[in-house]
Amino acid sequence: MLGRANPMLPMICGIERVKRETHDTFTFELTPPCDYSFAPGQFNMLYVFGVGEVAISVSGDPSKKEALVHTIRAVGSVTKAICKLKGGGSVGVRGAFGSDWQIDKAVGKDVVLVAGGIGLAPLRPVIYHILANRAEFGRVSVLYGTRTTGDLVFRREIEQWRGRFDLDFEVTVDTASADWRGDVGFVTTLIRKASFDPLETVAMLCGPEIMMRFSIAELKKLGLTSEQIFVSMERNMKCAVGFCGHCQFGPAFVCRDGPVFRLDHLEPLFGKHEI
Amino acid sequence: MPDILESKNLQQLIEVLSADGYRVVAPTVRDNAIIYDEIATVADLPKGWTDKQDGGNYRLEKRKDDAFFGYNVGPHSWKKFLHPPVTRLFRAKLEGNGFQVVPEVEETPDFAFFGVRSCELHAIAIHDRVLIDEQFVDPVYQARREKIFTVAVNCGQAGGTCFCVSMNTGPKASFGYDIVLTEVLDGERHYFTVETGSEKGAEVMSKIPLRKAEAEESETAEKIVAETVLQMGRYLDTTGIRDLLIRNYDHPRWDEVASRCLTCANCTMVCPTCFCSTVEDVTDLKGHAAERWRKWDSCFTLDFSYIHGGNVRSSAKSRYRQWMTHKLSAWIDQFETSGCVGCGRCITWCPTGIDITEEVRAIRETEVSD
Numbered sequence: 001m002l003g004r005a006n007p008m009l010p011m012i013c014g015i016e017r018v019k020r021e022t023h024d025t026f027t028f029e030l031t032p033p034c035d036y037s038f039a040p041g042q043f044n045m046l047y048v049f050g051v052g053e054v055a056i057s058v059s060g061d062p063s064k065k066e067a068l069v070h071t072i073r074a075v076g077s078v079t080k081a082i083c084k085l086k087g088g089g090s091v092g093v094r095g096a097f098g099s100d101w102q103i104d105k106a107v108g109k110d111v112v113l114v115a116g117g118i119g120l121a122p123l124r125p126v127i128y129h130i131l132a133n134r135a136e137f138g139r140v141s142v143l144y145g146t147r148t149t150g151d152l153v154f155r156r157e158i159e160q161w162r163g164r165f166d167l168d169f170e171v172t173v174d175t176a177s178a179d180w181r182g183d184v185g186f187v188t189t190l191i192r193k194a195s196f197d198p199l200e201t202v203a204m205l206c207g208p209e210i211m212m213r214f215s216i217a218e219l220k221k222l223g224l225t226s227e228q229i230f231v232s233m234e235r236n237m238k239c240a241v242g243f244c245g246h247c248q249f250g251p252a253f254v255c256r257d258g259p260v261f262r263l264d265h266l267e268p269l270f271g272k273h274e275i
Numbered sequence: 276m277p278d279i280l281e282s283k284n285l286q287q288l289i290e291v292l293s294a295d296g297y298r299v300v301a302p303t304v305r306d307n308a309i310i311y312d313e314i315a316t317v318a319d320l321p322k323g324w325t326d327k328q329d330g331g332n333y334r335l336e337k338r339k340d341d342a343f344f345g346y347n348v349g350p351h352s353w354k355k356f357l358h359p360p361v362t363r364l365f366r367a368k369l370e371g372n373g374f375q376v377v378p379e380v381e382e383t384p385d386f387a388f389f390g391v392r393s394c395e396l397h398a399i400a401i402h403d404r405v406l407i408d409e410q411f412v413d414p415v416y417q418a419r420r421e422k423i424f425t426v427a428v429n430c431g432q433a434g435g436t437c438f439c440v441s442m443n444t445g446p447k448a449s450f451g452y453d454i455v456l457t458e459v460l461d462g463e464r465h466y467f468t469v470e471t472g473s474e475k476g477a478e479v480m481s482k483i484p485l486r487k488a489e490a491e492e493s494e495t496a497e498k499i500v501a502e503t504v505l506q507m508g509r510y511l512d513t514t515g516i517r518d519l520l521i522r523n524y525d526h527p528r529w530d531e532v533a534s535r536c537l538t539c540a541n542c543t544m545v546c547p548t549c550f551c552s553t554v555e556d557v558t559d560l561k562g563h564a565a566e567r568w569r570k571w572d573s574c575f576t577l578d579f580s581y582i583h584g585g586n587v588r589s590s591a592k593s594r595y596r597q598w599m600t601h602k603l604s605a606w607i608d609q610f611e612t613s614g615c616v617g618c619g620r621c622i623t624w625c626p627t628g629i630d631i632t633e634e635v636r637a638i639r640e641t642e643v644s645d
Contacts, residue, residue, distance in 0.1 A: 238554050244551060244553065256409075274588045
């Protein structure tokens, strides 16, 4: 968090570059505020002039201080407004907020990242960190599923990652067009094919709750415990600092205690209806 | 031994506070209810009035005496002054390709809260915990909170929906005041015992006409508060309540209460500890100037839990469960205190008279153990 007296006041950040990822998803490179830093998994509140604020995870490289990167899917009024902004414009930024993926707990272990849709964005900083410190980790698998081939983000980068011998990057789509030669099916189907030692593995999950629920069931069948599984939660957020009450999940404030939780800290409520 | 302030001199306390620059806010009668607002003289206090309260029911009645504080809490709480219902967070204006943020420069009012009950002192302490003592500080709340002068009043009677004894929050003020009064009406005599809780309080007291209390006067005041303890309109058994509600997430009572709950949010608006808020963005017609406002919000609204794809808590059942479980259970995990101070407002102001103490009892008594 920035050292500011009023946690509700945004800093203004210029938009350096906008990259179109898919028909509705864009990656924004912002000039970061002074002394800005974040840990993989943390998020910012992005403010669009006159429209509102939205919580978005940082999708960039934590070691690169010169750019603050967000990947945003236009689904609500604020995200739609952000996605209309162009290089040279600006947004308000508050952050970084929340918990991170605690990558240090995965050192010396196999790592499985399971991402659904835009859920790959909050996990991308983990991939950057692991690849920059590759020797510290065991086998590393990234399992990525989207609805259609048209929803795949970071395509060029994924192609590069898939060319590496020290990273197993698997992609599947729910429904494929005729020219797709890759896997078809839910991301859970990739979990079985991945190679990792269930006793010495840390799994990090980000995507729709239903996708995380089925992934957890699959990982547990293979022997992982809740203490080995980290999930990133999404809830309505207005303040990001524990004042507005909107993001509560049982006793947790997702903004402050999350968004990343070790699964056993969310149980027994995780997966229950209307929490 | 406390001091004695004769009731005819109560006006002088208000005058001293006004002269010290405070805006004196106190109970006053408006629209057939006792609410909190700025007062000028003792004549603005609800002298000779009392309130009859029950589930979904609030009526003012004339008392047979001239008590200044012969009633319990109404629909307002002090949170409306410390955590205002509507606050502008900032203004922004377009500039070239971008925009500038203009922070709010608010002249924070100096409030003297006049007639704060013990349960309300506890409620303020809970807000301190939520809005000041955690990782982040709400500057709006903090600026106002630091400046208040608190005149507490020990309750001389309990209301029909009061249960502060169950929550261990009253009826006698034990902390958080500058001055505390106990009102005594004894035959022809009408006076207040006065005790100080701070240097600020002692300074104010030095400016008003007081005398030392006789032992008998002090005992009479103690007796009045002790009798209040026995008059509680409601009772809530808090034994193991945190775990009780967690393990009864699927209890059929939630469906039953949802059939009576209108999700109107009244309970959250009158609750002195409910702190939830939302934000609203507005622009001028040309779209050159924007403002961002914070407003009280309620977990009973459908939008409260909206994320793309739908509302997390779409049923009335889940919203009532969220409110009550947060208040009595999750709050303990979050802030190491219950979120309920037993003031009874949520019971009185519920249009269908849903009673939090009855809901806890129903769950406790019909719990199906695994």
